Amino acid sequence: MRFESFIRDIPDFPKPGIIFKDITPLLMDAAAFDAALERMTKPYQTGSVDKIVAIESRGFIFGGAMARRLGCGLVLARKPGKLPADAIREEYTLEYGTNALEIHTDSIREDERVVIVDDLLATGGTALASIRLVERLKGNVVGLEFLIELDFLKGRERIRQYPVRSQLHY
Numbered sequence: 001m002r003f004e005s006f007i008r009d010i011p012d013f014p015k016p017g018i019i020f021k022d023i024t025p026l027l028m029d030a031a032a033f034d035a036a037l038e039r040m041t042k043p044y045q046t047g048s049v050d051k052i053v054a055i056e057s058r059g060f061i062f063g064g065a066m067a068r069r070l071g072c073g074l075v076l077a078r079k080p081g082k083l084p085a086d087a088i089r090e091e092y093t094l095e096y097g098t099n100a101l102e103i104h105t106d107s108i109r110e111d112e113r114v115v116i117v118d119d120l121l122a123t124g125g126t127a128l129a130s131i132r133l134v135e136r137l138k139g140n141v142v143g144l145e146f147l148i149e150l151d152f153l154k155g156r157e158r159i160r161q162y163p164v165r166s167q168l169h170y
């Protein structure tokens with residue numbers, strides 16, 4: 001399965017100079033979506049992961065399906081003000097702007113094994129904020145899974161002490 005043909009480049013979205021990697025063609029193809037999920041869960045045995053932390057919003061699509069495959073819990077890392085219960089927050093900068101992520105304080109317990117999931121790794125700011133959130137709750141980040149990685153933005157270097165896997169590199 002070659003995923004490249006299911007990723008569409010949208011130039012100048014959402015800002016001039018950004019080439020947006022549109023994953024919706026992959027999501028529309030049952031075999032491609034399934035193959036992506038298969039590869040993203042492959043390194044983990046059922047029972048070896050306690051929680052998937054999925055990053056809003058496209059991370060939710062992969063993270064939820066991966067959690068079901070691995071038989072583990074799903075935790076939502078959300079944009080500020082979306083989570084209803086007590087939450088902690090980390091600020092970060094991304095390829096096109098600044099933002100923050102929050103997770104519920106009761107979502108991860110000490111020493112739980114956590115895999116962080118998003119559709120795309122760019123500068124790594126989002127991933128780093130997610131790692132900080134998990135570690136503030138004393139979780140153990142055992143891996144980060146992305147469908148796509150923009151190698152030229154060197155996000156991997158900011159999170160190099162963690163196992164990082166991406167299915168597609170640009």
Ligand code: AMP
Pocket residue numbers: 018019020021022055056057058093094095096118119120121122123124125126127155
């Ligand atoms: P970063 O924090 O710079 O690694 O940015 C990663 C986040 O921004 C992910 O949640 C991506 O979905 C989104 N993102 C950044 N750049 C792009 C891009 N060129 N195409 C699609 N999504 C992107």
